[in-house]
Amino acid sequence: MSKYHGFSMYIAMVKGHLRRLPTGILVCSCLLALLGVMTLYSVAGMSFDPWAKKQILRFAFSFALLLAITLVPLQTWLKYAYWIYGGMVLLLVVVFFIGHVGMGAQRWINLGFMQLQPSETMKIGLILALAKYFHGVIPEERKRFSFLMVALLLVAIPFFLVAEQPDLGTAGIIFLSSIVIFFLSGVPMWIFVTAVLLAPLIGMIGWRYALHGYQKQRVLTFLDPSRDPLGAGYHITQSKIAFGSGGLFGQGWGQGSQNRLDFIPERHTDFIFSVFAEEFGLMGTAFVLILCLILVGYGYSIALSCRNQFGRLLCLGITSLFFMHVFINLGMITGIVPVVGVPFPLMSYGGTSMLTTMIGFGLICNVAIYRRDEIRRATLGARKSFFGTG
Amino acid sequence: MILEDNRYHVFSRRAFLLGTAKLGLFGVLYGKLYRLQSHEALKYREIAEENRVNVQLIAPLRGRIVDRRGQILAQNEQQYRLMLLPEKIDKLEETIDLLSQHFSISAKEKKALLRQARRNPKFVPLVFKKKVTWQDVSKAEFLSAEISGLISEEGVFRTYPYGPDLAHILGYISPVSEAEIKAKNNDPVLKLPDAQSGKLGIEENKDAELRGDPGERQVEINAAGRIIKEISIKPPAEGKTQTLSLDLDLQRFGYERMGSETGAAVVLDVRTGEILLQVSTPSYDPNVFTSGVDQATWQQLAQNPDKPLINKPVAGLYPPASTFKTLTALALLHYNIVKPNQTFFCPGHYFFGNRQVHCWKKEGHGSVNWHDALVKSCDVYFYEMTRRMGIQNLADFARLVGLGSKTNIELSGEKSGIVPDPAWKKMAKNQVWFPGETIIAGIGQGFLLTTPLQLAVMTARLATGTNVHPTLFHQEHPRAFSPLGIHPDHLTLVRQAMSDVVNVPGGTAYAQRLMDVGFAYAGKTGTAQVRRISMAQRAAGIKNEDLPRQYRDHGMFIAFTPVDTPKYASAVIIEHGSSGSRAAAPVTKDIFLKMHELGYV
Numbered sequence: 001m002s003k004y005h006g007f008s009m010y011i012a013m014v015k016g017h018l019r020r021l022p023t024g025i026l027v028c029s030c031l032l033a034l035l036g037v038m039t040l041y042s043v044a045g046m047s048f049d050p051w052a053k054k055q056i057l058r059f060a061f062s063f064a065l066l067l068a069i070t071l072v073p074l075q076t077w078l079k080y081a082y083w084i085y086g087g088m089v090l091l092l093v094v095v096f097f098i099g100h101v102g103m104g105a106q107r108w109i110n111l112g113f114m115q116l117q118p119s120e121t122m123k124i125g126l127i128l129a130l131a132k133y134f135h136g137v138i139p140e141e142r143k144r145f146s147f148l149m150v151a152l153l154l155v156a157i158p159f160f161l162v163a164e165q166p167d168l169g170t171a172g173i174i175f176l177s178s179i180v181i182f183f184l185s186g187v188p189m190w191i192f193v194t195a196v197l198l199a200p201l202i203g204m205i206g207w208r209y210a211l212h213g214y215q216k217q218r219v220l221t222f223l224d225p226s227r228d229p230l231g232a233g234y235h236i237t238q239s240k241i242a243f244g245s246g247g248l249f250g251q252g253w254g255q256g257s258q259n260r261l262d263f264i265p266e267r268h269t270d271f272i273f274s275v276f277a278e279e280f281g282l283m284g285t286a287f288v289l290i291l292c293l294i295l296v297g298y299g300y301s302i303a304l305s306c307r308n309q310f311g312r313l314l315c316l317g318i319t320s321l322f323f324m325h326v327f328i329n330l331g332m333i334t335g336i337v338p339v340v341g342v343p344f345p346l347m348s349y350g351g352t353s354m355l356t357t358m359i360g361f362g363l364i365c366n367v368a369i370y371r372r373d374e375i376r377r378a379t380l381g382a383r384k385s386f387f388g389t390g
Numbered sequence: 391m392i393l394e395d396n397r398y399h400v401f402s403r404r405a406f407l408l409g410t411a412k413l414g415l416f417g418v419l420y421g422k423l424y425r426l427q428s429h430e431a432l433k434y435r436e437i438a439e440e441n442r443v444n445v446q447l448i449a450p451l452r453g454r455i456v457d458r459r460g461q462i463l464a465q466n467e468q469q470y471r472l473m474l475l476p477e478k479i480d481k482l483e484e485t486i487d488l489l490s491q492h493f494s495i496s497a498k499e500k501k502a503l504l505r506q507a508r509r510n511p512k513f514v515p516l517v518f519k520k521k522v523t524w525q526d527v528s529k530a531e532f533l534s535a536e537i538s539g540l541i542s543e544e545g546v547f548r549t550y551p552y553g554p555d556l557a558h559i560l561g562y563i564s565p566v567s568e569a570e571i572k573a574k575n576n577d578p579v580l581k582l583p584d585a586q587s588g589k590l591g592i593e594e595n596k597d598a599e600l601r602g603d604p605g606e607r608q609v610e611i612n613a614a615g616r617i618i619k620e621i622s623i624k625p626p627a628e629g630k631t632q633t634l635s636l637d638l639d640l641q642r643f644g645y646e647r648m649g650s651e652t653g654a655a656v657v658l659d660v661r662t663g664e665i666l667l668q669v670s671t672p673s674y675d676p677n678v679f680t681s682g683v684d685q686a687t688w689q690q691l692a693q694n695p696d697k698p699l700i701n702k703p704v705a706g707l708y709p710p711a712s713t714f715k716t717l718t719a720l721a722l723l724h725y726n727i728v729k730p731n732q733t734f735f736c737p738g739h740y741f742f743g744n745r746q747v748h749c750w751k752k753e754g755h756g757s758v759n760w761h762d763a764l765v766k767s768c769d770v771y772f773y774e775m776t777r778r779m780g781i782q783n784l785a786d787f788a789r790l791v792g793l794g795s796k797t798n799i800e801l802s803g804e805k806s807g808i809v810p811d812p813a814w815k816k817m818a819k820n821q822v823w824f825p826g827e828t829i830i831a832g833i834g835q836g837f838l839l840t841t842p843l844q845l846a847v848m849t850a851r852l853a854t855g856t857n858v859h860p861t862l863f864h865q866e867h868p869r870a871f872s873p874l875g876i877h878p879d880h881l882t883l884v885r886q887a888m889s890d891v892v893n894v895p896g897g898t899a900y901a902q903r904l905m906d907v908g909f910a911y912a913g914k915t916g917t918a919q920v921r922r923i924s925m926a927q928r929a930a931g932i933k934n935e936d937l938p939r940q941y942r943d944h945g946m947f948i949a950f951t952p953v954d955t956p957k958y959a960s961a962v963i964i965e966h967g968s969s970g971s972r973a974a975a976p977v978t979k980d981i982f983l984k985m986h987e988l989g990y991v
Contacts, residue, residue, distance in 0.1 A: 243426040
């Protein structure tokens with residue numbers, strides 16, 4: 001039976017939930033978004049057009065969505081996890097066909113007010129589905145081959161749909177974030193060890209049969225930047241110059257010469273952090289790293305204090321997803337990892353990335369609110385109330 | 391709950407591992423940021439600055455060339471060129487087609503433009519018409535209303551307002567070659583687009599001074615190479631103006647006076663060596679060379695038998711003929727071979743061994759002394775006296791007076807001429823000297839070759855007794871030339887004889903004497919054989935004027951003025967002018983009259 005009755009009760013419940021929101025996540029994400037908007041303003045030559053204004057609106061919309069997500073009980077998310085997953089896969093199939101009808105790589109659906117990239121939202125859908133799948137597992141099942149195969153199938157469908165687009169970066173992130181959930185849910189260690197040992201073989205097969213020419217090129221350029229000084233290697237070099245010329249305190253907002261003079265490629269999307277680094281220096285970049293560290297720390301503290309497996313897996317899955325975006329993007333623009341098109345969460349210009357990140361943070365907040373709920377393994381059907389804490 | 395505890399236990403343990411890994415990776419990121427932004431910041435700051443700033447050189451204006459009175463001989467003229475900005479044009483080919491309805495653009499030029507457009511970034515303008523008229527500029531302005539990206543730009547071009555009058559002295563400029571840049575110490579001015587350097591003449595000789603120093607413009611450029619803004623500018627320094635010793639009015643008069651005659655004329659100031667006039671005909675227009683001469687024009691100039699491309703005053707070699715007798719006569723006194731009043735009989739011919747040579751006057755001059763022999767230009771007298779003097783004395787004396795070596799005038803291509811003697815013949819032809827060659831050297835024929843400038847310098851030296859050195863540059867003060875070491879009395883005798891050539895009846899140039907103008911001049915005629923006259927022709931009495939032009943003799947005349955205190959010396963050569971008295975002396979006379987009009991004498 002529900003504790004609350006009527007509209008006033010509903011308001012009281014909302015208030016209660018909002019009180020339990022982890023404000024640190026909200027503050028940090030607002031700060032990241034603010035720095036992103038400031039950088040976009042600078043990239044546009046100190047102007048709100050064409051990016052900063054839109055980014056503000058998107059953030060406002062995404063922030064509202066985050067709050068809305070926290071209002072839906074965790075168990076409801078658990079209940080509809082597979083449906084959400086299914087919906088995302090369907091969207092991927094749609095772009096897959098649109099893409100083949102149109103020309104070249106098609107990665108988005110035009111919603112009118114924004115371009116939706118299903119491969120981004122798919123990440124959340126997959127984490128939800130895997131969290132639910134492993135939530136329902138008993139220790140004996142974890143070791144069964146057929147059990148693992150179903151989980152792998154859940155990963156494989158979106159992985160190949162995204163890799164076919166072809167979007168190697170996103171596919172890789174989808175793969176890695178599922179590995180994290182497999183790992184956390186207690187899949188035996190020897191399987192990971194074997195996988196690591198087999199990785200070179202799989203890598204060689206993939207190199208030969210799966211990678212597109214330009215993707216191979218990127219990996220080769222990463223290994224030896226001088227082989228393509230005017231292509232991807234040039235971009236990385238210019239990005240590193242931007243970082244370095246920023247120095248300790250930066251050249252000042254709107255003053256970065258690498259930014260103003262177009263030396264940095266993709267300045268409003270993947271390389272936005274290079275612009276930020278040039279204009280705000282090590283002080284700025286270290287500050288952003290600390291914000292990210294705080295966000296990751298929140299994820300861990302919420303996950304470790306959560307009393308249900310679904311919440312824990314969901315929370316750390318999304319936290320890891322966020323971390324991977326930060327690490328791969330920063331690694332790419334500073335030359336630690338190959339050039340793969342991964343945006344910096346909340347700072348890069350892009351609607352779907354912003355939306356996905358905030359939905360993810362919404363779900364983490366949601367877990368924070370409902371972390372004391374103990375949800376039984378597989379008796380969802382028995383629950384009678386939509387709201388409530390069983 | 392056991393299951394839940396177990397699950398939480400596994401989860402927390404693995405979350406700890408994962409969290410540690412993430413912390414480690416955060417550490418890696420921070421380490422990388424620290425390295426880039428602190429450790430290597432200075433290095434990257436420098437690279438960023440190099441990225442940002444581009445130093446562009448601004449071409450200096452080439453120095454002007456003016457005459458002794460500051461009148462402009464070579465200048466920089468503002469002219470317009472028409473260009474297209476490809477970035478503002480959608481369909482370049484159609485635009486060019488449209489333009490060709492208004493301006494002449496050949497199919498070849500169109501192809502070249504399209505090729506250039508493909509090669510260059512979109513913001514690099516395409517120049518499709520150079521040196522356009524004002525009408526074309528206003529037409530382009532009108533058209534730019536419908537053709538965006540059509541612009542006109544001011545450019546600087548070298549022009550020579552008096553074209554052929556001074557072509558050989560000024561030279562011209564043309565685009566530099568790679569080899570030239572290297573040879574000239576990689577002067578950055580030469581590396582500028584559209585850079586030109588002096589070819590021939592003063593333009594070549596004073597190229598380094600005329601070139602000037604480039605300005606520097608520091609600009610900020612973006613990744614595509616487009617200029618964003620100017621950071622600093624240092625204006626270029628214009629090349630040094632070169633003031634020549636020439637008098638433009640006199641030069642133009644001289645060129646005009648030569649008319650269709652081919653040859654050379656030189657006038658120099660004996661006190662300073664300044665060349666006031668130096669004409670070479672036929673000439674050419676150097677203005678056609680600055681914009682690139684076309685094949686047909688070039689062929690025409692190169693194949694013209696009258697050699698318009700040769701600067702005849704310094705690079706044309708002629709036998710000095712009888713003008714040389716002034717020098718021979720002076721040498722006779724100098725080496726004490728004859729006394730001035732000693733006479734010799736001229737029967738009109740002279741036997742030398744078993745051969746007979748002739749005086750120009752068939753009937754002979756009769757008994758002549760030193761003075762009469764020079765004034766009447768008696769060949770026989772000089773045959774005999776040169777024989778007595780010997781070739782070595784004559785050659786040594788000719789060299790003393792400046793023949794046989796370059797005058798080192800400030801022009802390239804100068805020839806040194808030939809003063810023959812046995813040593814020269816041994817070296818040049820590996821043959822022994824024949825005595826007969828001595829006597830024809832005495833009258834300025836045979837192997838002897840001189841440039842008109844050498845003759846003018848020789849005249850100046852005879853007129854002053856000093857080592858006059860010619861120059862094309864204006865001298866503020868008289869130069870102290872060293873004395874030649876010739877006895878003043880001998881010099882006076884020669885000058886007197888040269889005066890009598892012009893001013894006393896019987897002199898070969900008496901017809902060209904000046905009357906009632908308040909000054910007089912002295913001179914010596916010469917007629918250089920182009921072709922040996924055969925006995926048959928001599929017998930038939932065929933006159934030189936009746937021969938085809940290319941076989942006629944060269945007429946030459948050397949002179950100085952005024953007679954008493956010489957200030958100016960001259961040499962004029964009229965190719966195939968038949969004789970010095972009839973072709974070259976009148977030109978000299980008119981030049982002196984013009985100089986009188988201009989206030990020189």
